[in-house]
Amino acid sequence: MAFDLQFAPVLDQSPALxxxxxxTIKLSFAAIVLGGTVGLVAASLRVMxxxxxxxxxxxxxxxxxNTPFLVQLYIIFFGLPSLGLRMPALYAGLLAMVINLGAYxxxxxxxxxxxxxxxxxxxxLSLSLTRTQVFLHIVLKPAVAKVWPSLASQxxxxxxxxxxxxxISVQELSGESATIQSLTFRxxxxxxxxxxxxxxxxxxxxxxxxxxxxxxxxxxSPRRHGSSRRAAEKGVPS
Amino acid sequence: MxxxxxxxxxxxxxxxxxxxxxxxxxASLLGGVLAMAIAIARVSSNRALREASRVYIGIIQGxxxxxxxxxxxxxxxxxxxxxxxxxxxxxxxxxxxSAYLGDIWRGxxxxxxxxxxxxxxxxxxxxxxxxxxxILPQSVKIALPPTVGFLVxxxxxxxIVSIVSVIELTRAGQLVNNVxxxxxxxxxxxxxxYLAICYPMSRFSRYLEGKTGVYxxx
Numbered sequence: 001m002a003f004d005l006q007f008a009p010v011l012d013q014s015p016a017l018x019x020x021x022x023x024t025i026k027l028s029f030a031a032i033v034l035g036g037t038v039g040l041v042a043a044s045l046r047v048m049x050x051x052x053x054x055x056x057x058x059x060x061x062x063x064x065x066n067t068p069f070l071v072q073l074y075i076i077f078f079g080l081p082s083l084g085l086r087m088p089a090l091y092a093g094l095l096a097m098v099i100n101l102g103a104y105x106x107x108x109x110x111x112x113x114x115x116x117x118x119x120x121x122x123x124x125l126s127l128s129l130t131r132t133q134v135f136l137h138i139v140l141k142p143a144v145a146k147v148w149p150s151l152a153s154q155x156x157x158x159x160x161x162x163x164x165x166x167x168i169s170v171q172e173l174s175g176e177s178a179t180i181q182s183l184t185f186r187x188x189x190x191x192x193x194x195x196x197x198x199x200x201x202x203x204x205x206x207x208x209x210x211x212x213x214x215x216x217x218x219x220x221s222p223r224r225h226g227s228s229r230r231a232a233e234k235g236v237p238s
Numbered sequence: 239m240x241x242x243x244x245x246x247x248x249x250x251x252x253x254x255x256x257x258x259x260x261x262x263x264x265a266s267l268l269g270g271v272l273a274m275a276i277a278i279a280r281v282s283s284n285r286a287l288r289e290a291s292r293v294y295i296g297i298i299q300g301x302x303x304x305x306x307x308x309x310x311x312x313x314x315x316x317x318x319x320x321x322x323x324x325x326x327x328x329x330x331x332x333x334x335x336s337a338y339l340g341d342i343w344r345g346x347x348x349x350x351x352x353x354x355x356x357x358x359x360x361x362x363x364x365x366x367x368x369x370x371x372x373i374l375p376q377s378v379k380i381a382l383p384p385t386v387g388f389l390v391x392x393x394x395x396x397x398i399v400s401i402v403s404v405i406e407l408t409r410a411g412q413l414v415n416n417v418x419x420x421x422x423x424x425x426x427x428x429x430x431x432y433l434a435i436c437y438p439m440s441r442f443s444r445y446l447e448g449k450t451g452v453y454x455x456x
Contacts, residue, residue, distance in 0.1 A: 066390065066436035067429040068397035070408055075429065078421035156300075163302035167401065174304055187312035195301040195309065202300035 009184040010193055020176030021197050027172055028159035028201075030094055035101025035158060036151070042102060043109035044140065057106065064103030069161050072096050077168045093165035101158045108150050112143030145217035152209035156202050163198070173197060243418040248427065254410030255431050261396045261406060264328045266389060269335025276340030278369070281347050291340065298337030303395050306330045311402045327399035334395065338388050346381035347373060383450055386443035390436045397432075407431060 010017075046057040064072065076099075077092040087095070116139045124134035144151070166175030177194040181187045241247070279291040298306065310333070311326035321329070350373050358372040400409035411428035415421050 062437065062440070063429075063433060066394075066440055067432045068394035068408065070397040070400070071411070071425055071429045071432060074408075074411070075422070075425045078415065079425050080422070082420070082422045160300075160302040163304040164398065166304070174302065174308075177308070181308075181312060185316070187316045188309065188314075191305055191308045191313055195305045198302060198305060199297060199300040 005189055005192075006186060007189050007193070009186050010180060010189045013180045013184070016176055016180065017173070017193065017197075020171055020173045021201075023171065024159075024162055024173040024198075025201065027090070027094060027097070027162050027165065027170075028205075031097035031101055031158055031162065032155045034094075035098040036105050036155070038098060038102030039105025039107075039109055040144075042106035043113060044135070046106070046110060047113055047135065047139070061103045061106050061110075064100055065107065069096065069100050070164050070167060072100060073164060073168060089165075089168045089170045092168060093162070093170045097158060097162060097165070100161065101154065104154050104158075105151060108147050108154060109143065111150075112147035113139055115146060116143060141217075145213075148209075148213040148217065152206065152213065155209060156205055159201060159205060160198065240419055241417050243414065243420045243423050243427075247414045247418060247424075250414060251407065251410050251424075251427060251431060254405055255407045255435070257404070257406040258393065258396050258408075258432075259435070261324075261328060261331060261399065261404070262389065262393050265331035265335045265392055265396070266339075268328070268332035269339055269392075272332065272336035273339035273343055276336060277343035277347055280340065280344040295337045295341050298333060299341070303330065303334045303398050304401070306334050307398060307402065323399075323402040323404045327396075327402060327404045331392065331396060331399065335388075335392055338391070339385065342384045342388060343377070343381050345384075346377035349380050350376045379450060383443050383447040386439055386446060390439045390443070393436055393439070394432065 042057050042060065046054050049057070073093065073096040076096050077087075077089060080086070080092075120138050121134055124138040125131075129137070162172055163174035165172055166178060169175065171179070173194050177190045181190045184190065276291045276294060279287040280295070282288055307327065307330040310330045311321065311323065314321055314326065354372055354376065355368065358368045363371065396406055397408040400406060400412065403409060405413070407428055411424050415424045418424060
């Protein structure tokens, strides 16, 4: 290459970079936990609701899934204050991430819930379980186990989307890299370092989520272990 | 000077939505060509090609689109390639699209039964002929719904390039907001225009998904 890479000016800024990286981690973690919960609640409510109320959840899911995260962020950060609801950039960013992930994960959970066979529910009811028990133990848990891989990739996408929060001046990893870039003019080096940090975080997250999936849905109860193995034999796509 | 958010501003937004579509089109075409190569490399019999494309997909899917954009805009400028924003934006979006589409299409190619490869090989078709006449026609059917689904993501992610001041829909929204000071109205309108583009695509993707399911069952 015709130019030489100098990482030294960038590495001089490592305390700021590390602080920003930590903020990205915290922001993503909070968004994943809260957003995942919103999605689970939305998907569960949708099943329990009367058909005509489902429109509300469907409206939420479809509008969020079909508009850019950035525009949602702008509506929350710039739009809401004009209606009298003002919040710091960090919380606006978190709120946008939670709302966004909520819609995506609700859709993923819905797919899992819909995949439950009718006969399973009938079997549960015939054992005189209540509707709630049937939903929790027979529908929901296997549904989450089934969609765990897609859920995990959605969580990683949410983590990556946290970079967009820098647009409203949240000093997470991307925002801080832009600042360092304007201080040092070593744009290539800054963004390579930031990209590597994101990449590392994505890989770690993937491994952790896979392990969590094993822990939650396979090892804990031996019964589930058998059923998931049978599912694997049938060639359920992973 | 503060202007009200009226008809001319709305038309400006619509016009800029055209650029959103142009960016999407360019990125899906360039990214598509690249993705095809990646998908085929990913299932190639050459181990080095397989690993290289796997690493490429892993890296691009593991970093934010924003980083790809910054690297191709600010990064390449530092290296002496001063690309105009629209070119850097198209490049970044194409790279982003190539990794995701490549992965989708790899899945589609692999989901064609191995017997199909064996049967076509036993008819003395070359590798290229196998792809052209046997494998690809079948994988296209499988790949179509997720591909359309990804294009929705692509349309939405073009909003990111507003940061290098490419005047697409989101950037236009910012500009209109700067003169009207009506952020709520402006960004809701912007969101509705995105919705008008993306929602039919999502529905189409779901419709195709339903059709493919029937096709696979029969």
